Amino acid sequence: MNELHLRACAGPEWAETVRDHIIPWTTAGVDLGDHLLEVGPGPGATTDVLRVLRSAPLTAPPSRRTFPMASSAHGTSMVR
Secondary structure, three states, X not given: OOHHHHHHXXXXXXXXXXXXXXXXXXXXXXXXXXXXXXXXXXXXXXXXXXXXXXXXXXXXXXXXXXXXXXXXXXXXXXXX
């Protein structure tokens, strides 16, 4: 992920798009199971939305790069 991509994906507009359009569209009619694994959590927008929408456990492994803007470590299982 380059810096421009990182900034775009960490902004409030992207978080709103993920929450209002992408997650509902991609998960409509899909049973996500009892434990969700998010691969490549990035800056945290998708992780934040999934955490709020689901009561089941969510695991988001850390990526190779550190994302200082990420909020995905709060309330989410981070596997090392």
